[in-house]
Amino acid sequence: MESFRKLIKGWLGIVLLVLFLIPLALVGIEGYFSGSNKGDVAKKVNGQDISNKELDELVKSYQQQYLQYVQGDESLLNTDVIRESALNTLIARTLLLQQAGKLGIQMSDTQFVQMLSQLPDFQVNGKFSNEVFGNYLRSRGITKEALLANLKQDHALKMLTATASSYALTSKQGVENFVNLQSEQREIYLSSIKLDEYKKGITVSNQDIANYYEKHKNEFRRSASLDVDYVVVKPSMFAQTMPITDAELQQAYTQYVDAQKNNATKEVRHILITKDTRTDADALKLVNDVEAKIKAGLSFADAAKQYSEDPTSKAKGGLIAGYQVGTLGSTEFDDAVKLLKDNTVSAPVKTNFGYHIIDVKTDAVKIASFEQEKPQLQASLEKSKLANAYTDAVNGLNDAAVSADALDVITQQVKTATIQSAKNATLWTSNPYLSQPAVKAKLFNNEVKNGDRNISASITLANGETLWLKVRNYYPEGLQTLAQATDAIKTTVLNKKAAAVATAKIATTLEAFKTEPATQVLARSNIKFEKPALFSRQNLRKDIANVAFTQPVPKAGMWSVGTADLSDELVIVAVSKVDRDAFSKLTPEQVQQATKAYQQLRGEQELADYIDYLKSVAKIK
Missing domain, CATH: 3.10.50.40 (Chitinase A; domain 3)
Structure with missing residues (x-):
């Protein structure tokens, strides 16, 4: 998820993406039926056009992939960064195809016919059918010549990328190092020193704050945020029963009968x-x-x-x-x-x-009698009437609130509704109401960015409730000022000064671990460690793992010790044992799998380097 977040709106979105190579592979024959009309040019690569139509289609494909990571919330996607990633992919694809042409990598007509005849989509009783093939092409709006060109391109692309990525040189030692590094485990002791007692008597001056701000400005880049007031109205706040007439029931039954017949x-x-x-x-x-x-x-x-x-x-x-x-x-x-x-x-x-x-x-339709269906019809009509009454009430509230440009108009009419507030809400807010896509679309639109502070029209939420909002303050994306960052800096500097005092107090003990057996150091130290455990990199929080897995391998009976500053506490990280022998415990089958994985990794690196080289000598504008 960390790499994925770089695709998301906010200042992190400017970070360049690793090149996506998925579109370089064969994506199935359906991928060729998107038409061949080109729009205006997005990029020229050695004189060859990449159209905006091609780019838009790939951007749309990427967006569909990324939406699953944000539960379909499109407002969290950074379209600019996704578009840049898609363009990089198309440039890479174009360069590889051009290189394949220079190297004479191509599919012959005979190979094309043989491959086409083996595709199940074009077969009848296991044999190629010209009729089925012709119908398929017509239904997709593509000619045989266009399909031939696409398949030949795909073949050339696969041959070139396979040459660059599938035959990367590896060694047994390289595979062994790869496995041992990925699977390394360390026996680790942890001790926590709370910093509160070390903060007594420490002062943080304005100069300290200013100095820290100047040295760490990137820490104070912020996403757009705002202060907002909002009111939520629920159907349960209104009448919960509605009378149903016999005539309405009879009409509903007639509609039920018609629907059963039509849906047979x-x-x-x-x-x-x-x-x-x-x-x-x-x-x-x-x-x-x-x-x-x-x-x-x-x-x-x-x-x-x-x-x-x-x-x-x-x-x-x-x-x-x-x-x-x-x-x-x-x-x-x-x-x-x-x-x-x-x-x-x-x-x-x-x-x-x-x-x-x-x-x-x-098929014959079994239709329930009026008396059998009456309870369901009654419940459905009541639900529908309640929904209509709620809609009418919301429309009335909306007219009154928008006209007065005030949220309290709503709370005056609906006594159980209240005005709620949120400060510094961002696109990543976890507020159950403000985090809904429809609400964020109202909060972070261009009108709000340009100064609109009027009450919104009613917003229907996913659960059927209704929300109105009024933005009070909007803070654009960018660098916080020193004044805005002062409180956070003061806390950070205070913690760091306290951590420095705590570190100085245990410095003698930490130094002793370098030359003496751990048992001797512990015998005269007041530091208490938790029971040790065996950890891999993935089992520790990142800041502790960075300390634990950069310590040298300790000698027998010795510990390698470092400290991790976690803002409000100082953690002493002691490594007593390192297990880097995972490779020797693998079965022959596992060794084969590890070799394949390492070769694939090396191949991806080789292909990425090859594409970088082609870019460096290409004319791209």
Whole structure:
């Protein structure tokens, strides 16, 4: 998550990303059907254009990947940094393809035909079908030539990247060092010294604060924040019962019956006559002939098996398994199914695929009686009426509050509602109301940034509640002033001075650990350590791990000791034993897996270095 946060809004967002190589790999044949029209140029790489259309599509793909890490909250994504990452990826891809061309890495037409014939999407009964292939290309709006060019590019890219990344040189010693470093464990003793008692008598001057500010300005860069007041209104604050009339119940029952009938499962069969190998007139003549034979007594299923050119449904008597609206990607087909009565064969229906004859059977529907359904209808109507009454109440409150530009108008009318406040709220706030995307969109929009301090219109929350807000102060992203940072600096400097005093007090003991066995030092020291435990880097908080895993390996009976300053306490970190022998405990299979992982890591480094080299000699503008 730490590396991911660099993609998020805030001053950290300016940090450059590590190049994403995922789009350099084959992403499946569907990836080629996004069209080839280019917009204006985003970048030129050695004279070759990267269009803004290509860039926008990759940015959208990245955003979809990153949204899962922020629970779909798009306001937390830094679009500028994501766009920069996507552009770097497209530049790298372009450079690699250009290099592949220079090196003569390409797929022959024979290889292309062989690969294409092996793709299951284009096969019928295990064999390549020109008809299926043609239908597929037409439905995706791409020509065979464009597909050939894309596949050849992908092949060249895979060959070049594999050469750079899959054959990185490794050694047994390198793999051993890699495993031992990743798996290293250390036996660690910890002792905590609280700093409160050392703060007595320590003063922090204005000069101390100013000096610290000048030396550590980057620590005081802040994300945008604001002070805000808000009111939340809940449906439970209003009347909870609504009378339901008999007429309303009867109307609701009629709607229920209609819905049951409309939602009944349909068994849809069709016969497809394509225009792949014939003219439109010939296709229409053939489909009319088939329709006539069905009317003359030929069963629809037999006609489908004999005449249909849809390889998927042909053998099933034309049955389109699991048909739903949109299954065939044709509105003409779906409209015909909707209008067709049961046990009636349609007239020929024209779509992009050709001509269809359609047969529909609707499953029998079991409809509950009025008395059986009445309790559910009653509850549904009550819920709907309450929702409508709540909506009307919210609309009235909204008009009054916006007109007066005041939150207390709401609390005067809804006695159980209260005005709440938050100070220095950021995009990363954990406040259960202010953290909702719809609310953050109102808090951090351009109008607020430009000085708008009016009450917001009502905001509907995810749980159905309603919120109004009024921003009081807005603090833009950037460097805090000395005045704004003074309180935090004073606390920090005080803690550091106290830590220095505490460190000086135990300096003699810490020095003794360097030359004497730990038991002797402990025997005359008042420092009490917790029971030791075996830790890996991942099991310790970062600041303690940085101390523990940079200490030298101690000799037998000795400890390597350092200190970690955790602001309000000083932690003594003692390493008594280091286990760096993980490699010798691996099975042959695990060694093979570790070797593969190390080679992959080295390969990624090699490929990244290769791309950096290509960038260094390229003309990019």
